[in-house]
Amino acid sequence: MKQPKVTVVDVAHAAGVSKSTVSLVLQGSSLVNEATRAKVGAVIRELGYVYNRSAANLRQSKSKIVGIVVNDLTNSFFAELAVGMDMVMQSAGYIQFMANSAENADRQAEVIASMREHGMAGLILSPARGTSAADLRPLVDSGIPVVLVARNVPGLKVSSVVSDGHAGAMAAVRHLIDLGHRRIAFLGGFNDTAVFDERMRGCRDALLEAGLGASDDLVISSAPSRAGGVAAVERLLSMADRPTAALCFNDAVAFGACDGLRSARIEPGVDFGVIGFDDVIEAKTAVPALTTVSVDPQGMGRRAAQLLLKQINAGHFEPEALVASARLVVRESCGAPQRVKELMA
Amino acid sequence: MKQPKVTVVDVAHAAGVSKSTVSLVLQGSSLVNEATRAKVGAVIRELGYVYNRSAANLRQSKSKIVGIVVNDLTNSFFAELAVGMDMVMQSAGYIQFMANSAENADRQAEVIASMREHGMAGLILSPARGTSAADLRPLVDSGIPVVLVARNVPGLKVSSVVSDGHAGAMAAVRHLIDLGHRRIAFLGGFNDTAVFDERMRGCRDALLEAGLGASDDLVISSAPSRAGGVAAVERLLSMADRPTAALCFNDAVAFGACDGLRSARIEPGVDFGVIGFDDVIEAKTAVPALTTVSVDPQGMGRRAAQLLLKQINAGHFEPEALVASARLVVRESCGAPQRVKELMA
DNA sequence: CTTGAAATTTGGAACGATCTAAATTACGAG
DNA sequence: CTCGTAATTTAGATCGTTCCAAATTTCAAG
Incomplete structure (x- = not known):
């Protein structure tokens, strides 16, 4: 055989x-x-x-392999990010090592080391929580192009593709204010991450801008997952002076929040405004359809991949920070009439 | 630099x-x-x-790389399958080429060819729709272990890990019958796939067993996605003699069905029984919690990975067909009281 | 001191491709 | 025919590792 x-x-x-x-x-x-x-x-x-491509690569000392490491593949946002990358890598004739770090920085370090030994030409990383600049420095110094995606690592001079969380959050909260909401919470996400901080500050700034006080009580952090959303909304419902709407850390949290509201007999989109973040693919078809800050995960994945390819081909190393603009997609969950038509294909 | x-x-x-x-x-x-x-x-x-592991591999002519190709990474079921594989591969010191075929057999063929050139030790494949035995024959004949997962390819003598769709579907429908339902539909999925066939037949057989007629009208196929579920339930609701419950092709379809029911002011789990298939991670936390046929995607992924590793190490090639038993997990969406406690960790 | 077995270390040929520089062949012009 | 040039082809070194067989060192016993 x-x-x-x-x-x-x-x-x-x-x-x-x-x-x-x-x-x-x-x-x-x-x-x-x-x-x-x-x-x-x-x-x-x-x-x-x-x-035998490895034999060839040995001689030429270059490869058509890139590494992709994501922190949580079970989260649709990252799964789609990965799919976006996969698309452009495949059509550029590259193949990916792909691994899931499961938010574990040690695991992440191991797989990156392993990928490096196998001779990758570049790395796209959606860093696990707690990743430090020092963890990645050796890799970067070795001259292998690295592109961070979705999350940044402070103090590391590499390219990145992140979404404009601050602007997105502001747009979302302004919309809620326009709809008449006055007490607006920020729900979910770990409060020690840069992404959380950025989105939460966007939320706060919009409130301040409208002359509404931004109290810390209205920021409820939790795991950035569906279950976390359920937990966060439970805490919110037990508050004395209940908010009437919430901006959620991401769509998973938002779905969880809807679940939690429903089991308390509060109908999201009718009795309570919910806005998510990311515009995951399910957001469009959920009931109620989720109003969300669209950051087009597949698109971000594609851009990150293109950026990496550019750096690999250029040979040199010009850190470039793309911030994907975030636009508010108004659907049903915020309680607004569907007034903005979506043009997306 | x-x-x-x-x-x-x-x-x-x-x-x-x-x-x-x-x-x-x-x-x-x-x-x-x-x-x-x-x-x-x-x-x-x-x-x-x-x-430099490739240099080493060149000399030893063996590698610690496996290929994983899935047909749709944006579907949680396959994403979790991938995560399960990733876990055991990582701890076995392997690293994966991972690619998404997006249900495209040509793309699939390309990435497999590419992986082969890069020297993979084995392949786990969740085949794209329309994959034929001939597509994979050369690979298999070359002596590279292949494990099919989730879907089988008729006429190919390789190992596989699939779930027992027939038994699972029967259990689900029996449960609905016990609850008093008499008209039960089968919703979603492409009707030209083996998996569809198996689950749909399980549904039919349970109906026949109970002396209830099984009409073809009650089988409504659609894309196996959330959007497909919405579409299928819409068609179902337009029927003259409406069913009171449905078994869905998978959890994505089931979620879509719930969405569709709600927008018609029919509350799933109260006015209508819905059962899914796969026990995706969100099934537990959704509202209503989804009653579903659990096939433990991560577990299947792990078993597939273990099987592949075994074959790689054994050196020889003994096709083995694992069928993961499917058990019904009763939650809320079927309308039943929560009588079965879950023991899962 | 020998001596021989055990413990360490090592040179050089692989592995399967690419690349350089040189060799060979083809062919139209003189 | 003989050349020169262009068109093809090729031998052999090389990439970074492992492996074999042989060389070297160590060291306790005679």
């Missing part, structure tokens, strides 16, 4: 040429005569030769 | 030993003297040496 593997030498021998010629054919060189090219091609197919 | 890379030879030179010794140290051989091992270790750290 186990075939003895066939190499360029075998092909060369069978085709009656030298291995150098076969190599030229493999890389589609124009130096080789049409007749021989055809012959070699035929032999390759006949023998079932498979190219 | 771009460091000249350091190799075993550099390390050997700096440590005053031969490259062979360094190599022995690297693979933790007991042949080497404690003192020299320490010295070499120190030099390695000092120079920032990184092991």
Whole structure:
């Protein structure tokens, strides 16, 4: 069952040429005569030769492999981010090592080390909570392009693609204020992350701008997951002076919040305004359809991938910080009439 | 910025030993003297040496890389499947090429070919719709272990890990019948897939067993997604003699069905029984909590990964078909009182 | 001191490709 | 024919590691 593997030498021998010629054919060189090219091609197919890319990479010391490490693949946001990257990598002829760090910085360090040993050309990282600049410095110093996505790591000079959480949050809260809400909470997310901070501050700034006080009581942190959303909304409902709307850390939390509201017989989108963050694919079809700050996860993934490819090809290293603009997509969960049509394909 | 890379030879030179010794140290051989091992270790750290695994693999002609190709990473079921695999692969010291075929058989063929060129030791494949045995034959014949997961490919002699859709569907429908439902629909999924067929037949068989007629009208196929669920339930609601409950092709469809019911002011779990399939992670926390046929996607992923590792290590090739037993997890969406406690961790 | 077995270390040939520089072949002009 | 140039082809070194066989060192016993 186990075939003895066939190499360029075998092909060369069978085709009656030298291995150098076969190599030229493999890389589609124009130096080789049409007749021989055809012959070699035929032999390759006949023998079932498979190219050994690592051998080639060894000689050329470059590879068509990139690493992708995400912190939580079970969260749709990151899954879609990954899918976006996958798309552009695939069409650029790259292949990915992909791993899930499960928010564990040690695990993350291990897989990155392993990927490095396997010779990746670049890395896209959605860093686990608690990732420090020092963790990544050796990799970066070795000259391997790194692109951070979704989350930033303070103090590290690398490219990044993040969404404009501050502006997005402000837009969302302004909308809630326009709808007449006066007490607006911020729900979910770990309060020691930069992303949390940014979105929460956007929320606060919009409140202040409208002359509404921003009390810390109205910021309820929790795990950034559906379950976390349920927990956060429970705490919120037990408050004395209940808010009438909330901006959630992300869509998962928002869905959880809706769940929690419903089990307290409060209908989201009718009795209480809920806005999410990320515009996960389910946001559109959920009931009520989720009003959310769209950051187009697949699009971010694609941009991150393109950025990485650019850096790999350029050879040099010009840190570039893309911030994906966030726009508010008004649907039903905030209680507003559907007044903005979506144009997305 | 771009460091000249350091190799075993550099390390050997700096440590005053031969490259062979360094190599022995690297693979933790007991042949080497404690003192020299320490010295070499120190030099390695000092120079920032990184092991070149592809060079090693080239010599040993084996690798610690496996390929994972899934058909739709945006679907939580497959995302969790992937996470399960990732867990065991990571702790076995393997690293994965991971790609999303997006249900496109051509794309799938391309990435598999690419992975093969990069020298993977084995492949776990959740085949795209329309994958034929012929597509995979060359790979299998080359002696690379392949494990199919979630879906099977007829006519291909390889290992597989699938869930017992027929038994699971029967259990679910029996439960609905016990609750007093008489007209029960089967919702969602593409009707040209084996998985659809299996689950739908389980549904039908349970109905027949109870002496209830099984009409084809009650089988409504659609895309196996949340949006598909909404669409399917809409069609169902327009029927003359409306069913009172439905078994859905998967949890995504079930969530969509709940959404669709709600927008028609029908409360799932109260006015209408809904049962899903897969027990995706959100099923537990959704409102109403989804009654579903649990097939434990992460567990399936883990088992598939273990099976693959076993085959890689064994060297030989003994196709093994695991069918993951499916058990009904009764929660709220079917309208039943919560009578079965979950023991899951 | 020998001596021989055990403990360590090592040179050089692989692995399967690419690349450089040089060799060979083809071919139209003189 | 003989050249010169362009078009093809090729031998052999090389990438960074592992492995084999052989060389060297260590060291306790005779």
